[in-house]
Amino acid sequence: MESVGRHLIMELWDCNENLDSVEAVRQALVEATAACGATLLELFVHPFTPQGITGVAVISESHILIHTWPELGYAAVDAFTCGKKVRPEEVVPVLERYFRPGHVQVMEMKRGVFNARTRVPAGAVVR
Amino acid sequence: MESVGRHLIMELWDCNENLDSVEAVRQALVEATAACGATLLELFVHPFTPQGITGVAVISESHILIHTWPELGYAAVDAFTCGKKVRPEEVVPVLERYFRPGHVQVMEMKRGVFNARTRVPAGAVVR
Numbered sequence: 001m002e003s004v005g006r007h008l009i010m011e012l013w014d015c016n017e018n019l020d021s022v023e024a025v026r027q028a029l030v031e032a033t034a035a036c037g038a039t040l041l042e043l044f045v046h047p048f049t050p051q052g053i054t055g056v057a058v059i060s061e062s063h064i065l066i067h068t069w070p071e072l073g074y075a076a077v078d079a080f081t082c083g084k085k086v087r088p089e090e091v092v093p094v095l096e097r098y099f100r101p102g103h104v105q106v107m108e109m110k111r112g113v114f115n116a117r118t119r120v121p122a123g124a125v126v127r
Numbered sequence: 128m129e130s131v132g133r134h135l136i137m138e139l140w141d142c143n144e145n146l147d148s149v150e151a152v153r154q155a156l157v158e159a160t161a162a163c164g165a166t167l168l169e170l171f172v173h174p175f176t177p178q179g180i181t182g183v184a185v186i187s188e189s190h191i192l193i194h195t196w197p198e199l200g201y202a203a204v205d206a207f208t209c210g211k212k213v214r215p216e217e218v219v220p221v222l223e224r225y226f227r228p229g230h231v232q233v234m235e236m237k238r239g240v241f242n243a244r245t246r247v248p249a250g251a252v253v254r
Contacts, residue, residue: 004196004199004201004203005194005203007136007203009134009236011238011239011248013248014248041173041181042171042173044169044171044185046168046169046185048187054168054185054189054190056183056185056190058171058173058181058183060175062181062194063181063183063192063194065190065192065207067131067132067189067190067207067209069131069239072131072239072241072246072248074131074239074241074248076131076132076134076207076238076239078205078207080192080194080203080205082194103248109136111138111203112138112196112199112201112203114199114201119199121138121140121141121199121201121230
């Protein structure tokens with residue numbers, strides 16, 4: 001079995017810093033991209049009224065995304081990377097440094113799982 | 128229990144059309160945004176060499192993302208939406224129309240699950 005990429009789904013709770021800082025979200029995305037060994041293609045950060053930020057780093061190896069809810073002390077982060085050289089788990093310490101969460105949950109999902117020999121998706125109906 | 132949003136994780140296999148069309152990915156994101164009742168903030172589509180596309184729609188309600196692997200007939204799509212008015216499941220027929228997948232898997236994850244009364248995250252350690 002092979003897969004096209006690894007998708008880390010992260011839930012950050014009890015965040016004590018920077019959830020409403022556009023500059024911090026931007027810097028966290030830049031540093032997270034570098035930390036996991038990815039290549040940044042595009043960076044977009046949008047502040048909401050009255051609060052909350054969405055930041056997306058489009059990388060050559062897929063994406064890193066941060067959505068923040070300061071009113072809940074919560075951030076949802078996704079890091080989806082393809083290729084064997086990129087290490088999406090390196091995003092986690094960067095997030096911890098920027099947002100100081102009291103509690104982090106990380107789940108990992110393989111995306112695009114297929115049979116390496118037949119190149120048929122795992123679970124495909126054989127017709 | 129409440130949550131900040133719904134995250135649909137979609138695996139499209141045996142796609143027969145448009146996996147390497149920048150214009151189709153762009154249009155699919157625009158129509159998917161409209162179909163689920165979301166508001167488009169930013170659209171970014173990047174073609175890779177020799178093939179494959181990443182497209183991201185940043186929406187007021189979070190994001191819709193498409194990554195394609197034409198060599199595998201595969202696309203990974205995420206639709207993360209917050210708010211009760213947006214219906215991320217409406218993305219699916221748009222994707223089916225644009226990419227003609229033979230097989231689609233949709234998983235749904237609630238993000239930012241918390242206790243509506245105490246506003247404490249589900250699973251939080253009570254100290």
